[in-house]
Amino acid sequence: MQKQIRKLTEMAIAGDLPEIHKWYQENRELPLSTIEFYEKILKPVMESVGSLWEKNKITVAEEHLATASIDYLMTQLRYQIVHPGQLKRSPSILLFCLEGEQHSLGLKMVSDVFRESKWNVKFLGSSVPTEEVIKTIDKWEPDAIGISIALSPLLPKLKDCLIQISEARKEVDILVGGRVVSLYDLEDFGINNVHLCRDLRDIESFALNAQNKSQPVLSEGDS
Structure with missing residues (x-):
């Protein structure tokens, strides 16, 4: 899992959306629920990016690229969990x-x-x-x-x-x-x-x- 986190962090900082999309396609069958994917992969990636920025190891622009890249990945995931037929009685x-x-x-x-x-x-x-x-x-x-x-x-x-x-x-x-x-x-x-x-x-x-x-x-x- 740590290898996946490091690789995704590097791609996010580079803003490499084609590689991120490829990574997503290769790993979409991981035995993780949405919340597990967020907690075990995306949150550590975000924390790693934040730590690198605080230590001046990446620029503000790279931090923004990383945020946009993770947002892009979350959009890909969202297509799997949206329930278009929501009941009106749902909270x-x-x-x-x-x-x-x-x-x-x-x-x-x-x-x-x-x-x-x-x-x-x-x-x-x-x-x-x-x-x-x-x-x-x-x-x-x-x-x-x-x-x-x-x-x-x-x-x-x-x-x-x-x-x-x-x-x-x-x-x-x-x-x-x-x-x-x-x-x-x-x-x-x-x-x-x-x-x-x-x-x-x-x-x-x-x-x-x-x-x-x-x-x-x-x-x-x-x-």
Whole structure:
């Protein structure tokens, strides 16, 4: 597995999409679920790229190339997990990066975990103003909301966003993920229905549990 990670890291930094596509075709039959592929391969690649950038061993341009390359690979994977025939009764989630948060790759992984669990997903992307989030919530009325935040200076903005969301929809489940979740005690915010997600396993557990709760109980005549 380490050999695969090193090879993919090198290709991502080089922005070599043809080779990445070839690598994907050769390895698409690996006995890994989507979440295992993300946790065991893509996350280590992203962490390796981040470490190289922090040590000034790659340039900003190469870091951007690597991010775009991993995004490309995730797009290839996404074709396998999208469920076009989603039922209207399936639970829904609205995902976005807090305003000021530019990195959305991790949140795209989260969106794929929910899609694989047969949720309806709206992905708003990076740096979304809170007022636009509230407008979308009012219009779409999602069952859950997921927020990504990695930068600690954005914590005051996160608290304000959580307050506005809870005022708009008091009973909605709010998931918060990103690097700051493991660094700060966000429970001090005192806002109900907030779930702190430290990794994709936490996301998968929430998605599956909520999906099971949303399934209607069939009578014997309906089965």
